[in-house]
Amino acid sequence: MAVSAASDKAKRQPIVNARFVEFLTKSWSYLFLLGLVVFFSLTGTGFFSVRNFSSILTTSTLIMLMSIGQTYVVITAGIDLSIGWTVGLSSVTTARVMRDLAAGGADVEYAMLAGVFAGLLVALAPGLVNGLLVARVKVPPFIATLGMFGIVRGAAFLLTDGQQVVRGLSAELREALRGIGNGSLLYHIPDHGLVWFRQPPDLEPTQIRQVSQLLPYPVLITALVVIVFAFILARTKFGRHTYVIGGSEEAARRSGINVDLHLIIIYVICGFTAGIAGVLHLFRFTAGAPQAGEAALLSSVAAVVIGGTNLFGGEGDIMGAVVGSLIIAVLQTGLVILNIDSIWQFIVVGVVIIIAVLVNQLQSALERLQSNV
């Protein structure tokens, strides 16, 4: 009894407050995001405005959508390097189908719908092949998706005949795309108040510059995708099995989970959210571009890691990836507003990734420490 009393005493006097450290390690990315927003709001003129926040959210959608699927893959201890080009493939395919159908005399609405459908469908193909390679052929995810990286890249450029964009989108089509890609469900216009669905056409140029998009469509669509996939991961049996596979593939197999099928579905999901990103990219920029997601690939992995998802699998969530994407988007915008060369964003994001991994390790070390007490 004396011994246990002594060890109880030792427990009550930790060197650092364990709860506080645990709180910090678990929510540092949220605090970091908040800190960034406060910092840029105090230092950058025009940063703290509805207009700017809605632009940051819109900017973040590309990385965010890619990081949603990536989170699933990383939780299973995999990685998908191909999705950057899947975004491009999807963007190009959507643009081509729309262009050709519209040129053939189809309604713009019909052409757009068919294009979106084709763009989402084509994005499933690389995911399916990745999944088959990883699950059935046991190719390491890094290698399988690196191969797919090249294949999808080539396919995307073949579809544009080697050009940087799909040529020949009609003005009418572009206008329709812009309506969604740069549109908002709700606008705030000085002297007009709130306006739903459409910006009034008769605004003065000075007014146009002051229009705030309160609910941009790309953000709404992304939010919907976030909610659906966050729910699936956190609450459903499918989500649970994803964590089981990440924790121990062997345990998953022995407990009767169809690991192969599950992995295939996860790589398809990863392609799918990249496909949504590609379609949205086309809507925002009205140009089907093969390299639409090239630069966003590593950012999406960064967002996942910054959000606390463990690259060795088994841990992580969608909200982490959302916060990680927002951190990157805030940095991109904030540095520009501060008039700092945007190249610095690479350095800052790089530092943040390393901090994220260090914090993750600190957390594991802390957990080990606690379990040894």
Place this chain on the structure above:
Amino acid sequence: MSEAILTASGVSKHFGGLTAVDNVDFEVYPGEVVALLGDNGAGKSTLIKCISGVYRPESGRVMFDGSDITHQPPADIRSRGIETIYQDLALAENLDVGANVFLGKEVTRRLFGLLPVTDDSYMRQEASGVLDELDIHIPSLTQKLVNLSGGQRQAVAIARAMYWNAQLVIMDEPTAALGVPEQRKVLALIRSLREGNIPVILISHTMHDVMAVADRMVIMRRGRVVANIARAEASEEIIVRHIVGSAENGENAVMI
């Protein structure tokens, strides 16, 4: 003693030219702990895998609870109630106790009467019930397994087998990676399985464990069963002599 719940008769398994299990007869009776002993390569693990369905024996029959399970797939044999707890335990250490007891068999409820979501509080509660039955105390059921001790993890694996109505538990070196107090807990768990009338096949190299919990010792050597000794007649010396083969070779054989 009542009738055997598991009977393996004339079981043989070859790997190329090597006879891993050679015409073995092996029984387990309800509520007993049988230690399966032997040197490395004696055929213990192969015999166990012939029972759990991982290997298909070339000859012989395995009967369990009145039915022939000889060439059934592992999943079917498991669903009949033969649970094998391997050294690596097959747990998801990134998840909590409830999730692990229900691994692959998660219980769901309908959110808003519509969306099927995992019913974590139910699973945690059920897990806590079976842990109580086994008299295992785990400080927090929401802890990830990675934060539990080796003995507690072993306990979770046993609790899972219990919860899913194991009729026979096979344990492969359950105390190998544990400290002394933890080893004691696992031995206590094996005893409580026996008290619940669930037979246990225990593969172990630790003589102390075997002497502490086994009712009967079956010793294998070069693929054959060379001795079948009741606890009352066993001593460490006799067991070791059978394991190294000096019992058959006469008194002059060298003991290690």
